[in-house]
Amino acid sequence: KDRARAYEKVPRGHYKxxxxxxxxxxxxGWLNTSSPSSPCSFWKVEEIQQLQALLYIxxxxxxxxxxxxxxxxxxxxxxxxxxxxxxxxxxxxxxxxHSDTRFKHVRRDxxxxxxxxxxxxxxxxxxxxxxxxxxxxxxxxxxxxHGLCYTDLxxxxxxxxxxxxxxxxxxxxxxxxxxxxx
Numbered sequence: 001k002d003r004a005r006a007y008e009k010v011p012r013g014h015y016k017x018x019x020x021x022x023x024x025x026x027x028x029g030w031l032n033t034s035s036p037s038s039p040c041s042f043w044k045v046e047e048i049q050q051l052q053a054l055l056y057i058x059x060x061x062x063x064x065x066x067x068x069x070x071x072x073x074x075x076x077x078x079x080x081x082x083x084x085x086x087x088x089x090x091x092x093x094x095x096x097x098h099s100d101t102r103f104k105h106v107r108r109d110x111x112x113x114x115x116x117x118x119x120x121x122x123x124x125x126x127x128x129x130x131x132x133x134x135x136x137x138x139x140x141x142x143x144x145x146h147g148l149c150y151t152d153l154x155x156x157x158x159x160x161x162x163x164x165x166x167x168x169x170x171x172x173x174x175x176x177x178x179x180x181x182x
Contacts, residue, residue, distance in 0.1 A: 002124050006063045009072065009174075016175050023176035024141040031116065035128070036135050040112035040142040045095075045104070048111040048139055049088050052118060056081050058131070059122040067121075073170040074121045091164055094157045103161045106149060109142035110168035116141055117171055145169070 015030065017023030031037050056076075067075035078084045095103040119128070119138050149162035 002060065003062065003066075006066045006074075006121070009070075016177070018177050020145040020169075020172050020176055021143045023172055024143040027116070027171075027175060028140045028143075031138060031140055035119070035132055036137040037140050038137050040109055040139045043108060043112065043139050045092060045108045045111055048108065048115050049085070051136070051138065052111065052115050053081060053085065054136070055115065055118045055123060056084065058127050059118065060124045060127070063122050073173060074117060076118075076122070077167060087164075091161055095161055098157060098161070100158065102146070102148060103158060105144075106146045106161055106165050109144060109146065110165040112139040112142050113171055114168040115139055117168075141171075145172075 015027065017026045028037075059076075063074075064076050066072070078087065091107060095107045098104075116138060123131070146162075146165060148158075149165050153159045153162060
């Protein structure tokens with residue numbers, strides 16, 4: 001069943017919303033019924049990254065092989081956990097030092113979306129059962145789509161954060177009827 005879902009490119013209708021906010025609500029409804037979870041806003045970005053490190057180690061690598069072959073948006077973007085963690089730290093540092101504090105929320109919310117995608121699309125059902133038994137929570141999707149990341153940013157540091165965010169929320173391209181603007 002897990003493998004068959006990895007080959008599916010388009011989610012069924014009951015896993016979709018009309019726009020970003022509705023998509024988040026629909027998918028959060030499914031998460032709430034199947035996993036221990038809590039709102040994205042309750043998490044610190046570093047906590048989500050710790051969860052993602054665990055998910056990376058626990059992932060079913062066969063799924064990513066399937067995604068990589070077709071450049072599926074669900075594919076992992078880094079080859080090693082160390083690469084991921086180095087990238088995360090650089091972006092965390094930029095967000096922490098940036099004069100616009102909204103970028104801290106952009107970082108956190110992007111990681112919530114990415115962590116959920118990894119949990120759903122890279123973790124086998126057997127492993128999800130293990131994580132559930134261990135009461136390891138997953139963040140819910142943030143319903144906020146950060147519009148500032150879809151504007152013409154003149155700030156290269158802000159653009160680095162927003163570029164990562166846009167990659168992390170690619171779920172909207174399949175799970176909603178709203179097309180990305182950038």
